[in-house]
Amino acid sequence: MQKSLNKALPxxxxxxxxxxxxxxxxxxYYHSNSKDTSSYSILVFSVLGAIIVGLGLVxxxxxxxxxxxxxxxxxxxxxxxxxxxxxVWIAIKKHRYRRPIIESSSLLLFFxxxxxxxxxxxxxxxNGQLEDFLLLWLLLSWPLIFVPGAxxxxxxxxxxxxxxxxxxxxxxxxxxxxxxxxxxxxxxxxKYARDIYKDNFKRYRAISGWIIAISLxxxxxxxxxxxxxxxxxxxLLFFGLILILHSAFITSQDNSWWMNPWRSNxxxxxxxxxxxxxxxxxxxxxxxxxxxxxxxxxSTDSISFITLLLMLIVGIWYLKRYKHEKFLNIFPELPxxxxxxxxxxxxxxxxxxxxxLSNLALLAMGVFYIFFGYQRFDLSRANYGMVLxxxxxxxxxxxxxxxxxxxxxxxVLVGLGFFMANFFIIKKQKAKG
Amino acid sequence: xxxxxxxxxxFLAFLAQWLVPGRMVWIHEQTIRLGESVKFKTASVDxxxxxxxxxxxxxxxxxxxxxxxxxxWKPGEKVFVLLEKDAQGYAKAKGLSxxxxxxxxxxxxxxxSESTFKGRSNIDVDIPFSRYYADExxxxxxEKTTLNFSDTLIYAWADVRLxxxxxxxxxxxxxxxxxxxxxKKHNNEEP
Numbered sequence: 001m002q003k004s005l006n007k008a009l010p011x012x013x014x015x016x017x018x019x020x021x022x023x024x025x026x027x028x029y030y031h032s033n034s035k036d037t038s039s040y041s042i043l044v045f046s047v048l049g050a051i052i053v054g055l056g057l058v059x060x061x062x063x064x065x066x067x068x069x070x071x072x073x074x075x076x077x078x079x080x081x082x083x084x085x086x087x088v089w090i091a092i093k094k095h096r097y098r099r100p101i102i103e104s105s106s107l108l109l110f111f112x113x114x115x116x117x118x119x120x121x122x123x124x125x126x127n128g129q130l131e132d133f134l135l136l137w138l139l140l141s142w143p144l145i146f147v148p149g150a151x152x153x154x155x156x157x158x159x160x161x162x163x164x165x166x167x168x169x170x171x172x173x174x175x176x177x178x179x180x181x182x183x184x185x186x187x188x189x190x191k192y193a194r195d196i197y198k199d200n201f202k203r204y205r206a207i208s209g210w211i212i213a214i215s216l217x218x219x220x221x222x223x224x225x226x227x228x229x230x231x232x233x234x235x236l237l238f239f240g241l242i243l244i245l246h247s248a249f250i251t252s253q254d255n256s257w258w259m260n261p262w263r264s265n266x267x268x269x270x271x272x273x274x275x276x277x278x279x280x281x282x283x284x285x286x287x288x289x290x291x292x293x294x295x296x297x298x299s300t301d302s303i304s305f306i307t308l309l310l311m312l313i314v315g316i317w318y319l320k321r322y323k324h325e326k327f328l329n330i331f332p333e334l335p336x337x338x339x340x341x342x343x344x345x346x347x348x349x350x351x352x353x354x355x356x357l358s359n360l361a362l363l364a365m366g367v368f369y370i371f372f373g374y375q376r377f378d379l380s381r382a383n384y385g386m387v388l389x390x391x392x393x394x395x396x397x398x399x400x401x402x403x404x405x406x407x408x409x410x411x412v413l414v415g416l417g418f419f420m421a422n423f424f425i426i427k428k429q430k431a432k433g
Numbered sequence: 434x435x436x437x438x439x440x441x442x443x444f445l446a447f448l449a450q451w452l453v454p455g456r457m458v459w460i461h462e463q464t465i466r467l468g469e470s471v472k473f474k475t476a477s478v479d480x481x482x483x484x485x486x487x488x489x490x491x492x493x494x495x496x497x498x499x500x501x502x503x504x505x506w507k508p509g510e511k512v513f514v515l516l517e518k519d520a521q522g523y524a525k526a527k528g529l530s531x532x533x534x535x536x537x538x539x540x541x542x543x544x545x546s547e548s549t550f551k552g553r554s555n556i557d558v559d560i561p562f563s564r565y566y567a568d569e570x571x572x573x574x575x576e577k578t579t580l581n582f583s584d585t586l587i588y589a590w591a592d593v594r595l596x597x598x599x600x601x602x603x604x605x606x607x608x609x610x611x612x613x614x615x616x617k618k619h620n621n622e623e624p
Contacts, residue, residue, distance in 0.1 A: 074458065078451075078454070093440075117453070117457070124461040124601060125565050126564075127562070127564050140453060146439075147439045147440075
């Protein structure tokens with residue numbers, strides 16, 4: 001079937017019977033439904049082989065080979081670039097339906113580009129900052145994400161973009177804000193959005209989603225300049241926003257946490273921030289601003305907060321208006337986000353109240369999940385609720401001034417709650433049939 | 434039709450991937466061929482660049498510029514460093530300019546820091562020819578040598594080519610020999 005498919009698809013494409021997207025979907029369908037895992041193994045080993053070759057190129061650079069005259073060194077500098085480009089060209093012209101060749105050729109070129117630049121820099125003893133080098137690498141390699149459409153290059157592009165942003169903002173003393181990161185990250189996000197729309201490359205989509213979500217989470221903190229305390233509610237808004245985006249635009253038949261990265265990131269993110277807010281030390285160390293200054297309003301922290309708030313409002317409106325049936329998917333996190341942001345604001349003036357209300361909010365989330373899981377016979381949701389409450393209990397174990405007997409009793413109660421919740425849900429599931 | 438558009442797009446991407454490093458080669462080759470050869474006395478340390486390998490970080494003597502605070506130089510500002518040659522023919526910084534100067538003895542860079550002492554401003558600039566990439570086994574020896582010899586009769590010095598504000602490190606010398614030749618000679622002489 002594979003052989004006849006490889007012959008038939010180009011003929012049908014040339015005759016105009018089917019288009020490129022249909023070809024990609026047919027190919028993806030047969031690959032994902034095939035019981036023969038050899039094609040997937042070939043892809044994995046091809047990619048691994050390309051990575052190892054790429055690393056080998058980097059090692060050659062690091063060795064500083066100055067045994068050759070400059071002209072020969074220049075020849076060897078550009079040779080891998082030329083060879084990789086030829087490989088990609090042939091892959092597109094002759095093997096565009098063979099994913100391993102497309103991926104491995106693109107990956108080789110993705111590594112040949114920085115190798116070439118590095119070697120030229122080495123030959124001519126050129127100074128330069130790491131972030132400038134990373135930016136140049138990204139700017140020269142982004143077309144590979146769309147033509148030939150290499151998934152592994154898209155993943156690496158996100159990783160290198162994250163590195164670039166972190167290099168600027170975290171690893172440089174008083175580094176600038178990485179505004180250019182947003183333009184860069186939109187490129188793989190555009191591919192990701194297109195893959196969702198056309199339902200392509202399911203396997204890669206989950207990994208892409210995770211990597212993009214983690215990248216955004218890491219880099220968002222870099223937009224904090226002078227008023228770091230505003231980034232905590234900004235992060236809450238960010239996690240709420242990605243939950244809304246998941247509910248609005250992503251339909252997945254697989255409900256597992258791994259295959260739904262945006263939903264998982266959103267939920268876990270809100271829970272983690274809520275847990276941090278439940279600690280007393282957080283409220284004690286919160287700086288208090290006596291008045292709204294121009295500096296505060298002009299800072300990147302405020303810009304980030306206001307932008308995310310506006311996006312969240314638009315997202316809630318869109319979901320309510322056009323995807324009403326999915327509106328319930330954002331509970332209880334979205335109400336928790338709104339409540340926690342309000343608690344945060346109140347906590348500036350009443351830190352003790354802020355801490356107490358944060359604890360109650362997290363407790364309420366846990367109880368909601370347990371109750372929701374019980375109602376829907378959903379053990380995973382109920383257990384997640386128990387995990388939230390257990391995390392709260394463990395956190396309070398470390399900072400609450402309670403006797404050991406009381407703390408021990410709390411744990412016993414939580415543990416019993418785990419068993420009982422699971423017991424009743426399983427019992428209810430069996431009764432239902 | 435869509436395939437043709439994709440191929441044109443890919444071709445343009447390939448072109449850019451050649452043009453960028455190609456332009457780097459062209460500019461540096463032009464500077465080396467057409468530039469004024471200027472000697473700079475050095476001092477150094479020995480770090481490592483993940484992507485480009487082992488290099489010797491070269492410091493240079495007489496590259497701190499003294500000006501008046503009224504000129505109001507700011508860190509991060511693009512400047513032109515004006516050079517002159519001392520009695521031994523080595524270059525030293527003589528001033529700064531915000532505009533491209535006449536003549537050949539200057540290079541463009543970024544102002545790194547400014548400090549005021551006894552009514553005078555001392556300016557340090559980024560030196561665009563401060564890295565010398567060497568073999569990973571030679572670099573530590575070169576670094577040690579250039580550091581040790583900086584105050585003796587045998588000077589380590591850099592041959593830098595200056596052309597239209599661009600400065601390219603052409604070669605590092607220890608005495609009369611290139612750094613790599615000096616290392617080879619030193620290794621051959623070692624018991």
